[in-house]
Amino acid sequence: MSTAERVVFEHVTKRYAGTGAGNSGAVEDLSLEIPAGKVCVLVGPSGCGKTTSLKMVNRLIEPTSGRILIGDTDVAKQDVIELRRGIGYVIQQVGLFPHQTVGENVATVPRLLGWDESRRRARAQELLELVGLDPATYADRYPAALSGGERQRVGVARALAADPPVLLMDEPFGAVDPIVRERLQNELLDLQERLAKTILFVTHDIDEAIKMGDLVAVLQVGGHLAQFGTPDEILANPASDFVARFVGADRGLKRLALARVDALQLMPPVTATTGDDAAEAHRRALADPFPYLLLLDPMRRPIGWIAPRDLPAGGVLDESLATAMSPFLRRRTTLKDALAMLVEAEVQAGIVVDGRGAAIGLVTAEMIFEWARESRPPDPAGAAQGAR
Numbered sequence: 259m260s261t262a263e264r265v266v267f268e269h270v271t272k273r274y275a276g277t278g279a280g281n282s283g284a285v286e287d288l289s290l291e292i293p294a295g296k297v298c299v300l301v302g303p304s305g306c307g308k309t310t311s312l313k314m315v316n317r318l319i320e321p322t323s324g325r326i327l328i329g330d331t332d333v334a335k336q337d338v339i340e341l342r343r344g345i346g347y348v349i350q351q352v353g354l355f356p357h358q359t360v361g362e363n364v365a366t367v368p369r370l371l372g373w374d375e376s377r378r379r380a381r382a383q384e385l386l387e388l389v390g391l392d393p394a395t396y397a398d399r400y401p402a403a404l405s406g407g408e409r410q411r412v413g414v415a416r417a418l419a420a421d422p423p424v425l426l427m428d429e430p431f432g433a434v435d436p437i438v439r440e441r442l443q444n445e446l447l448d449l450q451e452r453l454a455k456t457i458l459f460v461t462h463d464i465d466e467a468i469k470m471g472d473l474v475a476v477l478q479v480g481g482h483l484a485q486f487g488t489p490d491e492i493l494a495n496p497a498s499d500f501v502a503r504f505v506g507a508d509r510g511l512k513r514l515a516l517a518r519v520d521a522l523q524l525m526p527p528v529t530a531t532t533g534d535d536a537a538e539a540h541r542r543a544l545a546d547p548f549p550y551l552l553l554l555d556p557m558r559r560p561i562g563w564i565a566p567r568d569l570p571a572g573g574v575l576d577e578s579l580a581t582a583m584s585p586f587l588r589r590r591t592t593l594k595d596a597l598a599m600l601v602e603a604e605v606q607a608g609i610v611v612d613g614r615g616a617a618i619g620l621v622t623a624e625m626i627f628e629w630a631r632e633s634r635p636p637d638p639a640g641a642a643q644g645a646r
């Protein structure tokens with residue numbers, strides 16, 4: 259697999275001939291650097307210059323001023339055919355050739371590169387497998403016989419055929435229904451874990467941007483960069499009213515969907531094991547601000563909660579005393595899912611369990627709210643001062 263390359267926009271401006279009487283262009287003084295192997299999502303309302311920005315990378319459009327580098331090379335100084343072979347390009351209406359089979363479509367670039375027939379077939383098979391399409395079923399079909407989602411996968415396979423270090427994707431999943439779309443998003447993220455390409459991904463959907471991007475560039479009409487940062491930075495500290503409105507009033511909840519239980523300092527529960535002395539357990543439970551006692555089996559797996567009023571003054575603890583349960587969480591559970599479970603829970607504390615099901619700590623809604631208040635990344639502009 260080839261290595262990925264960084265992509266750099268340096269003061270890039272594009273004014274289309276005939277747009278406005280000298281007023282703002284399609285892209286205005288755009289500067290950003292996308293590190294090699296990262297996904298950068300360009301997001302913003304319709305007409306804010308996303309497609310124009312993307313097409314300047316593979317020179318379907320030439321900038322009015324400024325330059326774009328791939329690695330250290332100015333794309334304007336490269337042969338345009340060579341340049342495009344090093345850049346995969348996926349668009350919404352995939353643009354498959356209708357009279358060619360799926361296999362031939364996928365092998366388009368290898369054919370241009372002069373690979374022989376058997377090598378092309380082998381590469382097409384490998385790529386179809388990569389995007390989750392069984393070559394035996396799909397390689398000899400024609401595009402008309404595919405669903406929208408399948409066509410989109412073929413488009414991705416074709417874009418990856420020459421193993422390009424950079425991939426441009428312009429609203430690639432915009433034309434498929436929401437369920438297929440979510441599956442394609444997840445597949446692309448899985449694929450990216452293995453391929454680590456530099457991907458510029460365009461969407462107008464902020465949720466898709468937050469999900470797909472290592473970095474997100476929010477653009478504003480006129481092609482102005484409103485904010486560039488990680489999804490969490492943008493949700494936690496929107497740089498302007500425009501960004502705040504664009505990410506939505508529920509940005510706090512969206513942040514919770516990005517963070518996981520392992521970001522929290524877990525609360526140690528008061529625990530006891532079946533067979534323990536009841537009076538001693540009672541004393542310990544009452545000494546804790548959260549007076550419920552978590553009863554565990556000898557493997558430290560939770561059996562249930564014993565309410566303070568149910569704790570016997572003497573004797574030993576047994577399973578029948580544990581009358582309430584609460585949701586089990588894993589370290590990988592998102593804080594949003596954790597909160598959703600707590601809203602429904604009988605006891606307001608989620609039990610975090612490890613891979614063997616043993617209890618390792620508790621999470622309460624209050625801890626999640628506290629995280630949301632305390633974990634804001636530093637805000638360079640100081641815009642969030644006094645927000646608490």
Ligand SMILES: Nc1ncnc2c1ncn2[C@@H]1O[C@H](COP(=O)(O)OP(=O)(O)O)[C@@H](O)[C@H]1O
Nearest residue numbers: 274275277284303304305306307308309310311
């Ligand atoms: N070929 C063109 N000629 C003139 N104006 C264009 C052309 N392509 C796009 N524009 C204008 O440039 C702006 C940015 O367009 P575009 O990059 O397609 O935005 P987006 O992809 O974010 O919707 C819009 O105002 C659009 O009308």
Ligand SMILES: [Mg+2]
Nearest residue numbers: 308309310428
């Ligand atoms: Mg567009």
